[in-house]
Amino acid sequence: MQRHAETASPGVVQPDPADVARWLAGRQWPVHPLAPGRKTPAANCELCRTRSHAPAQCPCHVQGLWCHGFHSATTDPGLIHSWWTKEPHAGVGVSCGPAHLIVLDVDSHAAHVPDRKRLLPGISIPDAVNLDGLASGFDTLALLAAYRQQPNPAEDNTTLRVRTPSGGLHIWYLNPEPHIRYRSSTGSSPRTALAWQVDVRAHGGYIVAPATRTPAGVYTPVGSVREPALLPVWLAVELTRTGHVIQLAPSPQPRPRPSAGPRRQGSGAQALLQPLIETVRECAAQAEGTSFTEKLNRAAYTAGGLVGAGYLNQTEARQKLAEAAHYARPHQTHRSETIIEAALSAGASRPFHPKGLA
Ligand SMILES: [Zn+2]
Ligand SMILES: [Zn+2]
Structure with a gap:
């Protein structure tokens, strides 16, 4: 990202969304357009709005349309050129799964604080621990890190972190072992969640790219680091513990073993x-x-x-x-x-x- 994305004030030139899209796609991170001024994907075509079908079956993608949000994401320079020529003010979404990205999306929304049993799923916080003042995902993430005696990811200055217009923070990490696929989750989910008010953006999810602008402000990188670091081992363990690993079905037919390849691990x-x-x-x-x-x-x-x-x-x-x-x-x-x-x-x-x- 260009440095000037950091000091987002009126009148400061923001990078062109098309440039941002190209920069991301150049890292093999598939991108898709967002609705101009919004953090949600650009609208589907008429047909996809009215006819229900699975995104994988959508006829629009081969025609170069952007239907179904991150399902249309691409690294193709021609397609990116045509999309952002058609809609130059569209923000940029990154499809996290195929990019091997795992982004912690920390919210700071004012919300009713749930029972302490729901703050860190799977971890019972003893009654002796004083939770007065706990109000956001920043607090639950800090609590999780403290509980595991690990550094707080929100303060991880070795990785790309992006401040959101609503005061939240996106902490970007790269999956060092892409064959382990992590699912996306929301922090309030009763089934799979890492921490209250902390969403996980991975497979089946997208993240708003830095420099994207909404009426509320600009998604602005923090500090000078512009690349995601590798996901810390302890976070991989936490994601596994909290059910974020997608169990892949065993392939129906074993692949032929190359004669000089690695041993069969298993x-x-x-x-x-x-x-x-x-x-x-x-x-x-x-x-x-x-x-x-x-x-x-x-x-x-x-x-x-x-x-x-x-x-x-x-x-x-x-x-x-x-x-x-x-x-x-x-x-x-x-x-x-x-x-x-x-x-x-x-x-x-x-x-x-x-x-x-x-
Ligand atoms: Zn369509
Ligand atoms: Zn469709």
Whole structure:
């Protein structure tokens, strides 16, 4: 983004939406037009407004129309040129899923604060914790980070953050493991949510691009960072815990294995690791005296060996370990992650080839 997007005051030249769209598409992030002056997608064509059909079945996309919001998103320069020539004031939406983006959308709307059970789904906040003054997604996100002893993402100055006209904040991250797909959610959802007033924009969602203007103001990047950082491991663990991972159906036919390709990663190695991970989870039954550290160490070291030998995916292994560790010892997340990292890398330097897995 151009620097001048930062100081949005009347009379300051904003970047042209078409330029913003091209800049984003150049990063292979598919874009679609928003209704001019709004944060919602540009309207469908007449046919799509009146006839109900699944976006995937829409005949308009092959004709180069922008129907169905993010379902039409594209990186095609010709299409982008034609869309923003037709509607030069259209803001820009980015389809998060195919862009491998995960954006935390923090709201600061004045709203009725729900029961403390609903603030951080899956986490019971003890009555002793004083929640006076808690009013927005900024507060619940800070609470989650504090609970996990991690830095507050709203203050993460290593990644692209965008201030919204309503005082909210978009915190942009890149998914380091795109084969793990995360679903979008709203913070008030009773089913899947990360924190009250914090929406997750990922698969099945879009995010308003920086520099987009509405009558309320401009979506303005904070500070000087203009690129998303990789999603922190602890947030990946939290998204997994709160049900954001989309379970992909197993492909009906196994793909032919390339002769010189990587080893088939999967069930054999998982079966070896799983009992060790269970010993970590079982430590939850008692607060101490369970040799938690040794068990975590052993599981992570074994996982590292299997990763080093190509039987396991490192990110998935790390996530499983971190999840089990959180479950058993929720108050020492940071310490557990340090143990996991050290043991994973020690294990990876000594690849482990168990019999029967070759
Ligand atoms: Zn249409
Ligand atoms: Zn349609």
